[in-house]
Amino acid sequence: MLLKLAWRNIIYRPFSSGLSIVLLASSIMIIVLALLTMQQLEDKFDENANKVDLVVGAKGSRLQLVLCNIFHIDNPTGNINLEDIDFLSKHPFVKSAVPISLGDNYKSYRIVGTQESFISNLYSSKLAVGKLFKKSQEVVLGANVAKTLKLKIGDSFYGSHGIEASLHQHGNAKYEVVGILSPTGHIIDNLLLTSLQTIWDAHADNHQKGSFDLKKEIKHDHAHHHEKTTKEITALLINYSSPRAKFSIPGLVNKKKQLIGAEPAIEIQRLLDLIYPAVKVVSILAWFIFGLSFLSMLVTMINSLKDRKYEVAMMRVSGATSKIVIFSILLEGLLLSFIGSLIGLLMGHFLMSVMGVYLTNSYHYQFTGFIFNPLELWIFLGAVLIGIIAAFSPAISSYKIDISRTLKNKI
Amino acid sequence: MILTKDLSVKYDNRIINFPDLDIKSGEHILILGKSGSGKTSFLNVIGGLSRPYSGFVSINSKTIASLSKNQLDVFRGLNIGFVFQTPHFVKSLTIENNLLFNQFLVGNTNKNHLNRLLEKVGLLNRKDDLINNLSEGEKQRISIVRALINQPNIILADEPTSALDDENCEIATDLLKELSKENNACLIIVTHDSRLKSKFNQYVELDVT
Numbered sequence: 001m002l003l004k005l006a007w008r009n010i011i012y013r014p015f016s017s018g019l020s021i022v023l024l025a026s027s028i029m030i031i032v033l034a035l036l037t038m039q040q041l042e043d044k045f046d047e048n049a050n051k052v053d054l055v056v057g058a059k060g061s062r063l064q065l066v067l068c069n070i071f072h073i074d075n076p077t078g079n080i081n082l083e084d085i086d087f088l089s090k091h092p093f094v095k096s097a098v099p100i101s102l103g104d105n106y107k108s109y110r111i112v113g114t115q116e117s118f119i120s121n122l123y124s125s126k127l128a129v130g131k132l133f134k135k136s137q138e139v140v141l142g143a144n145v146a147k148t149l150k151l152k153i154g155d156s157f158y159g160s161h162g163i164e165a166s167l168h169q170h171g172n173a174k175y176e177v178v179g180i181l182s183p184t185g186h187i188i189d190n191l192l193l194t195s196l197q198t199i200w201d202a203h204a205d206n207h208q209k210g211s212f213d214l215k216k217e218i219k220h221d222h223a224h225h226h227e228k229t230t231k232e233i234t235a236l237l238i239n240y241s242s243p244r245a246k247f248s249i250p251g252l253v254n255k256k257k258q259l260i261g262a263e264p265a266i267e268i269q270r271l272l273d274l275i276y277p278a279v280k281v282v283s284i285l286a287w288f289i290f291g292l293s294f295l296s297m298l299v300t301m302i303n304s305l306k307d308r309k310y311e312v313a314m315m316r317v318s319g320a321t322s323k324i325v326i327f328s329i330l331l332e333g334l335l336l337s338f339i340g341s342l343i344g345l346l347m348g349h350f351l352m353s354v355m356g357v358y359l360t361n362s363y364h365y366q367f368t369g370f371i372f373n374p375l376e377l378w379i380f381l382g383a384v385l386i387g388i389i390a391a392f393s394p395a396i397s398s399y400k401i402d403i404s405r406t407l408k409n410k411i
Numbered sequence: 412m413i414l415t416k417d418l419s420v421k422y423d424n425r426i427i428n429f430p431d432l433d434i435k436s437g438e439h440i441l442i443l444g445k446s447g448s449g450k451t452s453f454l455n456v457i458g459g460l461s462r463p464y465s466g467f468v469s470i471n472s473k474t475i476a477s478l479s480k481n482q483l484d485v486f487r488g489l490n491i492g493f494v495f496q497t498p499h500f501v502k503s504l505t506i507e508n509n510l511l512f513n514q515f516l517v518g519n520t521n522k523n524h525l526n527r528l529l530e531k532v533g534l535l536n537r538k539d540d541l542i543n544n545l546s547e548g549e550k551q552r553i554s555i556v557r558a559l560i561n562q563p564n565i566i567l568a569d570e571p572t573s574a575l576d577d578e579n580c581e582i583a584t585d586l587l588k589e590l591s592k593e594n595n596a597c598l599i600i601v602t603h604d605s606r607l608k609s610k611f612n613q614y615v616e617l618d619v620t
Contacts, residue, residue: 308501
């Protein structure tokens, strides 16, 4: 009965109750959205960044090097010669050094030339079906690529030059799918993997000449390729065997004038440090709306109770103790904020799923609205508490009501 | 049933004394007085809505001054039904829910009684309406139903007819008398409405002293 009373009183004033609910829901929604986005961004960054201790590539921006070769969202800084990095593979502090070579894509999914260790060691991924690439032009698909592009074993396709989708196709770069990996939740799910040889074959001519000549492309063959003296890759992904390597290897790399070494963990921290102020602005906005929603709830409750002071007096006359009156008003505040918070949480998650589709498309990362951050529970409880607090002062003034005096004021 | 002794209230720095009452169960009594004679204060003191300046009220041989605030609230809900000049209800609830709420407050679940009373005042078919959809006369009839919803043994009515036209005044007065009688409740009406004088055998007049 008291719950019914609280509910009826809320919907009896649809506009002021509605305003309070909308404000509260909006602020909760923004907070949840910021929380979920940051959480997923950090998780993705962390889990991918921690797989590699050092990225070695051509001179350029360190952050770009990391974004390009670990997260596959930026352009390469250039190429490096295999000879120049030979010393790294042999260094006693280096546990593993995995070369990768970028250059082509298929429908905006990157084709990465690399070795088997990229799959088995770096990302501990396994083949779901098929086999690993052996010959040139054979590719293994990340789970997500296979799913999204609906490719299966035996399918073949033409890759495009560059790392973004383009109309330009390699005339001879026909790839054949030989294997598909099981999902890992990491960036590897969104890559097409092939041997280094495949990339070298496709780019042997045009990279050296700096232009693209279709005639040359058709002519080039393996024999031609063997004459090349230097082979290039985009980056070398290094894992250390000893913690001491951290203090020696980057120095060794950076001493070479063609090379630069970037530590993903540091670069990502730097990037996040750049993003945080923006997130902070969004959170301040959200807290501001949260404050407004509190004020709105307070005004709603105070006005509503001012309207209802005769009702409250009449309730007391009819045998309602002060406790029941206070309880029913607090219940009303609680119900109001409960509805607002619930709508806010649901909308936050809904919007996250909608935006997740967009983010997934642009970053090739999986973003979802179907995760739950334990902080949300606290936000929810806090918001519900705010409703009770907003109801507190009207509740107390109703408690103190002088029945006979109130009823004497005829309206 | 109701016994008052040496009652007085302090109002605007002046002390108003009231006559002693001794009302037996089932009796109807009219208290007449001009405005300013303190008749509302008298009724409020009898009903335990405010404390007297001096004297005491005893209901069913229980001195109500001895009850705590909470006990008094509960006691009122169980034993006394009030009717005021302007009836106030929970505006967001329907008529039926208003009455159910009053029953809920004292733990009464007798829905038959509720329906029977509504039928009696001719408003059973309006029970799902909100209060503000009723006319003043209809509202007053509902407030009479509310006063009797928990079968109290005392009905206190403060100017129940002053805002009503002659026809509704007649209806309201008859209902008050009839329903109190049915319940064997004593009925005290305070009013300046002389239309009621002819309908009651017993009346007390308050003088401004």
